Amino acid sequence: MNAPAGTVSQTIDKLIDAEQARFAETHPRSARAWAQGRRHFLYGGPSHWMRRWAGGFPVYVEEARGCHVRDIDGNDYVDFCLGDTGGMCGHASEAVTRAAIRQLERGTTHMMPTEDGLWVGEELTRRFGLPYWTLTTSATDANRGAIRIARMITGRDKVLVFSGCYHGGVEEAHVELRDGRMQMRNMIHPNGVDHARVSKVVEFNDAAALEAALAPRDVACVLMEPLMTNFGMIPAADGFHEAVREAARRTGTVLIIDETHTLSCGPGGYTRLHGLEPDVFVAGKAIAGGIPAGIFGVSEEIATRLWDKIPHLNPRRRQSAHFGIGGTLAGNALTVATMRAVLADVLTPANYEKMIGRADRLLAGARDIIASRGLPWHVTQIGARVEIMFSPTPPRNGADVIATRRGDLETLLRTFYMNEGILVTPFHTMLLMCPATEDADVDKHGAVFERFTDMVLKSGVA
Ligand SMILES: Cc1ncc(COP(=O)(O)O)c(C=O)c1O
Known part of the structure; x- marks a missing residue:
């Protein structure tokens, strides 16, 4: 039986709080940098987009190469956000x-x-x-x-x-x-x-x-x-x-x-x-x-x-x-x-072929996980770009999105991703490939997404 909507939303809030606490523990230097940045930047960071990360504050980047980012606390991420598409060529190409x-x-x-x-x-x-x-x-x-x-x-x-x-x-x-x-x-x-x-x-x-x-x-x-x-x-x-x-x-x-x-x-x-x-x-x-x-x-x-x-x-x-x-x-x-x-x-034909091949792999993996657990979610792909959405079928328009979107579950997924070493844009659940994205990076996503589905199923908030 499905849990009542209010209970689900409270449970998701608790899960987000727990993920954000986990994030704070593993990102002490970024937390300090964020506190310092807020003294001089109107939005805390050089651009207001930088403040919206799901962990509660942004990670400060030490270095970014290919599809990997290392933050100043030494955490490594597979980057599927790629600067919300600005980095689609791969970092430091x-x-x-x-x-x-x-x-x-x-x-x-x-x-x-x-x-x-x-x-x-x-x-x-x-x-x-x-x-x-x-x-x-x-x-x-x-x-x-x-x-x-x-x-x-x-x-x-x-x-x-x-x-x-x-x-x-x-x-x-x-x-x-x-x-x-x-x-x-x-x-x-x-x-x-x-x-x-x-x-x-x-x-x-x-x-x-x-x-x-x-x-x-x-x-x-x-x-x-x-x-x-x-x-x-x-x-x-x-x-x-x-x-x-x-x-x-x-x-x-x-x-x-x-x-x-x-x-x-x-x-x-x-x-x-x-x-x-x-x-x-x-x-x-x-x-x-x-x-x-x-x-x-x-x-x-x-x-x-x-x-x-x-x-x-x-x-x-x-x-x-x-x-x-x-x-x-x-x-x-x-x-x-x-x-x-x-x-x-x-952005050559050969590199597009590679990127789209990785996106195909990511899509197939995510769809398998969703189908094997009978979850009412779907995944869409356009070339090198894949998006997971918590509704059974792709929307036809904005009204469908307003009616079906599960913003709290999306926030939970993004926060979970960050703790598990995956970066996605803080306001999409979009996963973008660059020419440097490898099968191993895609497979890491699969493993993390699988753990996420297990967590939400266990908590009854799927
Ligand atoms: C479709 C589309 N057009 C234009 C823009 C604006 O890009 P920028 O913020 O780099 O000017 C965006 C930003 O997300 C976008 O998604």
């Missing part, structure tokens, strides 16, 4: 390190192009299909640039996103559907933005709702991941992408596909794997091997509309106009050099 050192010795940023960029531009077009590219310092910035262009050429304000999405610091996207209404995305601070004016949100996989939202022709762009990765993993239903493409085209809406996470699918991302036709393609995080960078590419049509609409900004006709897009350090020599190394030597 030889090709990236060599390229970075070479460029550091030649100057990093001078607001002039280097010849590496010529190769990078050509390769981005070859891989992802879009003819014209811009580099930024982050995926957030790439999305912002893409939205800006969509607004310029359409003369419209609104950005349409899917409930449960995350596209970085893009405020327009910080909304979700709750109780049938657009509201601030849960867990995001108020941002002062008038969302009624600049945002629209519909459920993923709901082509009819999308049609209705685009019909008034007041939406500048649809901003979407091809498969949602930031609210569990939500696969696209058959025909959904075709419906989005068609509706956007018919209503003059720009379609931006954000592949920041779905680059895990393969060398050309989900777009190339499934033959999508974005007007704008966005990526970031791993694209320069951990050096801050984002990219966006636009179609021939978008470029033509841009220059027709704003001839005074066309650099081919006249110089020296402000675009208000990107940052001073965007596309600098260091970024371009490391991006070249990533595209030439790290």
Whole structure:
């Protein structure tokens, strides 16, 4: 018989407390560093993302290599978080390190192009299909640039996103559907933005709702991941992408596909794997091997509309106009050099094959454990990325995730992972492979996950 929900939640709380106490015992130096950091950093660490680790405080890193991290207390981890995808090339990857050192010795940023960029531009077009590219310092910035262009050429304000999405610091996207209404995305601070004016949100996989939202022709762009990765993993239903493409085209809406996470699918991302036709393609995080960078590419049509609409900004006709897009350090020599190394030597077809093979192995192992114990959980994979979710089937949209998500069990799993030497992103239960991830690393995950399932079954909280 199942235990009542209140009892389950109390038991899970107790288990999390016990895991956090175990974590504190084995991480005394990190605990002290955290206490010290809080004296000078607004969020305790240099970035607020660093404070959210499941152990209760972050581990301070001594060294990271390949898919392994050693902390200042001497604990070793298999890293499946990989900087929440920023480290997907593997830590201290030889090709990236060599390229970075070479460029550091030649100057990093001078607001002039280097010849590496010529190769990078050509390769981005070859891989992802879009003819014209811009580099930024982050995926957030790439999305912002893409939205800006969509607004310029359409003369419209609104950005349409899917409930449960995350596209970085893009405020327009910080909304979700709750109780049938657009509201601030849960867990995001108020941002002062008038969302009624600049945002629209519909459920993923709901082509009819999308049609209705685009019909008034007041939406500048649809901003979407091809498969949602930031609210569990939500696969696209058959025909959904075709419906989005068609509706956007018919209503003059720009379609931006954000592949920041779905680059895990393969060398050309989900777009190339499934033959999508974005007007704008966005990526970031791993694209320069951990050096801050984002990219966006636009179609021939978008470029033509841009220059027709704003001839005074066309650099081919006249110089020296402000675009208000990107940052001073965007596309600098260091970024371009490391991006070249990533595209030439790290995120190669051969390495993707290896990474996806490891992900297949991890998925099969986790599914076996779940099936052999009859647990109502599922595992999803997109290329090198795997996610374990505590519901029987993959969600169709954000509403399904809200209805079925077991946040407390996820927190318990993440805390348990940390104590057993596994790192996962503190706000996903996502496991990402890099080229250095080996079978032994994957098998360690299997053993730890098995112990976790035994613990929750014994405690009656599964
Ligand atoms: C799909 C997607 N796009 C964009 C971003 C923003 O990336 P960054 O924070 O590196 O700018 C994220 C971050 O998680 C993301 O998941």
